[in-house]
Amino acid sequence: xxxxxxxxxxxRLWQFHGGIHVPDEKALSNGAPVEPSPxxxxxxxxxxxxxxxxxxxxxxxxxxxxxxxxxxxPRGYVCAPVHASSxxxxxxxxxxxxxxxxxxxxxxxxxETDGLEEWxxxxxxxxxxxxxxxxxxxxxxxxxxxxxLGGAAFPTGVKLxxxxxxxxxxxxxxxxxxxPYITCDDLLMRERSGDILEGIRIxxxxxxxxxxxxxxxxxxxxxxxxxxxxxxxxxxxDRVEVVVIPTLYPSGGERQLIKVLTGREVPSHGIxxxxxxVCQNVGTLAAxxxxxxxxxxxxxxxxxxxxxxxxxxxxxxxxxxxPANELIAQCGGLKGDLAKLVCGGPMMGFEITDTRIPIAKAxxxxxxxxxxxxxxxxxxxxxxxxxxxxxxxxxxxxxxxxYWNARAKDLDRVQDYNLFDCIECGCCAQVCPSHIPLVQYxxxxxxxxxxxxxxxxxxxxxKARHDAKLERQERQERERQAxxxxxxxxxxPAAPAAATTETGAGTAPEVDPKQAAIEAARAxxxxxxxxxxxxxxxxxxxxxxxxxxxxxxxxxxxxxxxxGLTEPAPTPTETAAPGPKAAAATxxxx
Amino acid sequence: MTGVVVSSPHVPRVNRVxxxxxxVILALIPGTxxxxxxxxxxxxxxxxxxxxFAVAAEAAVMHLRGRPALSTVTDLSAVxxxxxxxxxxxxxxxxxxxxxxxLFAIVVVKQLYGGLGYNPFNPAMAAxxxxxxxxxxxxxTWLPPHMLTDHPLSLVESLQAIFLSTPPGGTWDAISAATxxxxxxxxxxxxxxxSEIRQSPLWGDFGGRxxxxxxxxxxxxxxxxxxxxxxxxxxPVAFIAGMLFVAGTLWAxxxxxxxxxxxxxxxxxxxxxxxxxxxxxxxxxTTKKGQLIxxxxxxxxxxxxxxxxxxxxxxxxxxxxxNIAAPTIDYYTQPRVxxxxxxxx
Ligand code: SF4
Ligand code: SF4
Numbered sequence: 001x002x003x004x005x006x007x008x009x010x011x012r013l014w015q016f017h018g019g020i021h022v023p024d025e026k027a028l029s030n031g032a033p034v035e036p037s038p039x040x041x042x043x044x045x046x047x048x049x050x051x052x053x054x055x056x057x058x059x060x061x062x063x064x065x066x067x068x069x070x071x072x073x074p075r076g077y078v079c080a081p082v083h084a085s086s087x088x089x090x091x092x093x094x095x096x097x098x099x100x101x102x103x104x105x106x107x108x109x110x111x112e113t114d115g116l117e118e119w120x121x122x123x124x125x126x127x128x129x130x131x132x133x134x135x136x137x138x139x140x141x142x143x144x145x146x147x148x149l150g151g152a153a154f155p156t157g158v159k160l161x162x163x164x165x166x167x168x169x170x171x172x173x174x175x176x177x178x179x180p181y182i183t184c185d186d187l188l189m190r191e192r193s194g195d196i197l198e199g200i201r202i203x204x205x206x207x208x209x210x211x212x213x214x215x216x217x218x219x220x221x222x223x224x225x226x227x228x229x230x231x232x233x234x235x236x237x238d239r240v241e242v243v244v245i246p247t248l249y250p251s252g253g254e255r256q257l258i259k260v261l262t263g264r265e266v267p268s269h270g271i272x273x274x275x276x277x278v279c280q281n282v283g284t285l286a287a288x289x290x291x292x293x294x295x296x297x298x299x300x301x302x303x304x305x306x307x308x309x310x311x312x313x314x315x316x317x318x319x320x321x322x323p324a325n326e327l328i329a330q331c332g333g334l335k336g337d338l339a340k341l342v343c344g345g346p347m348m349g350f351e352i353t354d355t356r357i358p359i360a361k362a363x364x365x366x367x368x369x370x371x372x373x374x375x376x377x378x379x380x381x382x383x384x385x386x387x388x389x390x391x392x393x394x395x396x397x398x399x400x401x402x403y404w405n406a407r408a409k410d411l412d413r414v415q416d417y418n419l420f421d422c423i424e425c426g427c428c429a430q431v432c433p434s435h436i437p438l439v440q441y442x443x444x445x446x447x448x449x450x451x452x453x454x455x456x457x458x459x460x461x462x463k464a465r466h467d468a469k470l471e472r473q474e475r476q477e478r479e480r481q482a483x484x485x486x487x488x489x490x491x492x493p494a495a496p497a498a499a500t501t502e503t504g505a506g507t508a509p510e511v512d513p514k515q516a517a518i519e520a521a522r523a524x525x526x527x528x529x530x531x532x533x534x535x536x537x538x539x540x541x542x543x544x545x546x547x548x549x550x551x552x553x554x555x556x557x558x559x560x561x562x563x564g565l566t567e568p569a570p571t572p573t574e575t576a577a578p579g580p581k582a583a584a585a586t587x588x589x590x
Numbered sequence: 591m592t593g594v595v596v597s598s599p600h601v602p603r604v605n606r607v608x609x610x611x612x613x614v615i616l617a618l619i620p621g622t623x624x625x626x627x628x629x630x631x632x633x634x635x636x637x638x639x640x641x642x643f644a645v646a647a648e649a650a651v652m653h654l655r656g657r658p659a660l661s662t663v664t665d666l667s668a669v670x671x672x673x674x675x676x677x678x679x680x681x682x683x684x685x686x687x688x689x690x691x692x693l694f695a696i697v698v699v700k701q702l703y704g705g706l707g708y709n710p711f712n713p714a715m716a717a718x719x720x721x722x723x724x725x726x727x728x729x730x731t732w733l734p735p736h737m738l739t740d741h742p743l744s745l746v747e748s749l750q751a752i753f754l755s756t757p758p759g760g761t762w763d764a765i766s767a768a769t770x771x772x773x774x775x776x777x778x779x780x781x782x783x784x785s786e787i788r789q790s791p792l793w794g795d796f797g798g799r800x801x802x803x804x805x806x807x808x809x810x811x812x813x814x815x816x817x818x819x820x821x822x823x824x825x826p827v828a829f830i831a832g833m834l835f836v837a838g839t840l841w842a843x844x845x846x847x848x849x850x851x852x853x854x855x856x857x858x859x860x861x862x863x864x865x866x867x868x869x870x871x872x873x874x875x876t877t878k879k880g881q882l883i884x885x886x887x888x889x890x891x892x893x894x895x896x897x898x899x900x901x902x903x904x905x906x907x908x909x910x911x912x913n914i915a916a917p918t919i920d921y922y923t924q925p926r927v928x929x930x931x932x933x934x935x
Contacts, residue, residue, distance in 0.1 A: 426599030
């Protein structure tokens with residue numbers, strides 16, 4: 001077998017700037033096969049598990065739902081449907097804590113499971129997909145609720161529709177899994193390499209792409225071997241290449257991986273499609289294969305439960321919507337001294353305080369960290385401008401300068417230093433000798449910039465409204481004058497009364513066809529703007545934010561709107577000391 | 591659970607300010623020992639004095655500012671400042687001048703600007719220049735290295751010199767000598783040729799005898815810092831290159847009135863400046879390109895000021911001049927960010 005395998009020629013690799021070596025801690029959890037997780041008594045399915053608009057429920061409280069049944073349908077283009085991950089009864093549609101950096105609650109569908117695992121009618125498999133129109137395939141992927149499983153949770157159907165002005169030549173498959181601790185993609189590649197290859201085949205066809213590069217960090221030899229074997233056995237040998245890349249955090253960042261594999265850089269504020277590349281995570285591709293070849297909606301995923309604070313670290317196959325505490329219990333519960341629970345990896349994940357939060361589509365890891373693994377960095381010292389952060393930054397930013405200006409709340413200057421190119425990877429914070437919570441400042445500055453942008457837009461709209469009103473009043477005044485004049489000519493004594501009625505009418509909502517048309521146009525424009533904003537397309541920059549940030553930004557915005565705030569809100573997530581503001585305040589006291 | 595939500599990353603931090611400073615202190619040891627060997631106890635006494643004054647001054651200021659004194663003092667940055675100043679001043683400088691220098695460095699240059707990280711000027715160098723301008727005679731009274739004198743100072747004599755300002759043997763002239771840089775300057779001022787000047791026993795292979803070895807051992811410490819990644823190579827290499835380039839050009843033009851380039855490198859504070867002073871992160875450039883410009887400019891300026899300026903050594907002046915320029919250089923040498931076309935803005 002080894003002999004039959006073609007020799008892999010050494011592909012040239014590129015380097016991104018910076019990056020850090022962190023202990024990978026993968027051995028904790030990658031030793032055993034993936035265990036299926038039992039069906040929990042209650043499933044909590046957030047209606048928004050993806051970037052974009054929340055889905056709207058199509059079942060009511062009290063309805064019985066079947067496994068795989070559509071329970072919430074997409075609203076808008078950038079949106080994904082939600083399916084029941086087991087059979088049971090809908091007991092509530094209400095706000096519940098969701099896996100989100102800010103610890104927010106959001107609308108969720110709560111299903112009491114009946115343990116019968118009764119399947120709904122599934123969509124028909126599209127075995128002969130190569131004869132089908134890409135549009136049909138995209139529709140299928142969308143209908144099955146597939147989103148990016150690497151953590152981004154961007155609706156896959158949308159990502160696979162780059163538009164005719166962006167011909168795609170290369171599919172980059174992300175199997176790097178660069179975050180420490182996480183091993184679910186590693187296990188997925190070992191156990192489902194065939195499905196991943198099927199997914200690659202489908203997506204290559206769908207995109208009309210020439211080649212596919214699968215990037216895997218060299219600390220996952222079994223996964224590499226499995227993927228190479230699957231490739232050798234498939235009919236895609238000359239189009240797919242499994243590329244081993246050096247282990248360096250964050251080589252699994254979409255932009256960094258593309259750079260490493262192709263030497264090309266995704267334009268700032270742009271998307272990979274602009275350089276003819278689409279990047280998908282291995283898990284997403286397996287989900288695509290399930291959707292197209294089997295008609296399965298996305299209702300399960302692999303999740304790593306690990307860290308030294310959990311008794312028996314493992315990878316679990318989990319129904320979406322399973323509460324985190326069920327998984328922890330399955331892994332033997334928490335043990336010893338726990339510093340924090342983190343959803344996601346240690347570098348980019350967020351701390352959770354409520355263990356009832358459900359596993360959403362994007363959740364790849366639950367981390368129970370001991371104080372030794374995640375020590376409190378202690379109070380931050382002033383920045384000594386040592387430049388270590390800049391040396392480590394994979395975006396080649398000057399984190400110290402962004403920090404400096406973010407702390408001074410100089411939002412123009414932070415943009416000058418390209419704040420929005422920051423991927424929040426945390427490299428800078430990890431190497432900073434002053435232990436400054438740098439990422440926290442960047443999130444804060446992004447939220448603030450975003451809010452300011454928002455306020456500016458609102459102010460513009462208000463101004464437009466105001467101008468229109470003035471104009472209308474002027475026009476009315478002119479008309480009134482004209483009428484007065486004509487009336488005065490006709491009937492002098494009656495004039496004052498007529499004037500009064502006219503003025504009265506002026507303040508009441510009037511029905512002026514022209515005016516109505518203007519208003520309608522304005523409303524349409526506003527709706528369009530809102531839609532764009534929802535898609536993360538406005539203001540500039542936001543579309544290339546990491547999902548977490550985008551969510552966070554959206555949440556902050558929502559909160560702001562809810563509170564009717566124009567006043568800058570405190571940092572969304574980090575209620576804690578030393579929050580940027582608090583820190584800034586203490587430092588400025590002197 | 592701590593109950594306090596801290597932002598990602600949730601991993602141990604790999605660096606700490608006090609450890610960085612500690613490495614700098616360790617790296618100063620070889621040069622310090624050699625310097626003590628050649629020039630006597632004065633240096634160690636000055637170091638002890640300067641560190642004591644600096645820590646006390648820093649703690650006092652923090653106390654007045656109503657901030658925790660302990661965490662500030664234990665970051666060791668004041669200790670590094672004090673040690674660098676102690677190395678720069680003459681080994682028999684009266685103690686109160688050391689006190690004045692340290693107070694100036696810590697209180698005026700560092701804390702009045704907001705403390706660690708906020709000071710635009712290198713505190714040790716600013717204090718050195720302040721002392722040099724205010725007390726030029728005391729600041730240029732150096733001892734000769736021990737093999738060039740028949741009366742090396744004992745510990746007691748050093749203490750007497752520093753605390754009582756009583757020179758052993760009655761007069762300072764009897765025991766002091768010009769530094770090699772000063773000597774070179776004086777001799778050149780008298781229109782002597784380099785070949786003549788170098789006849790004197792003052793000279794070793796590159797620079798002044800004794801001095802060149804001090805330089806060598808600070809170089810060892812500096813390389814240790816590069817190896818430990820406390821500093822990067824950019825500033826020292828650029829410093830040396832800038833210095834050799836200007837000195838080499840002058841020397842090539844007229845070897846009889848301009849010393850051999852290596853002389854510049856191994857005299858005075860050049861090596862110390864290149865590895866320990868110009869690399870002070872707070873006051874240096876922070877971009878890599880900027881650091882190259884910053885280092886090269888200091889190296890070049892040192893030679894220029896040594897050659898045409900009013901003082902024999904120039905590292906302090908050159909560093910302070912470039913401290914002023916550092917923010918501007920940084921702004922114009924931003925690295926090309928991922929996904930951006932073109933070079934720096
Ligand atoms: S690593 Fe920390 S101390 Fe060093 S320059 Fe960056 S922010 Fe400042
Ligand atoms: S978090 Fe942002 S600034 Fe820090 S290293 Fe990552 S990309 Fe650079």
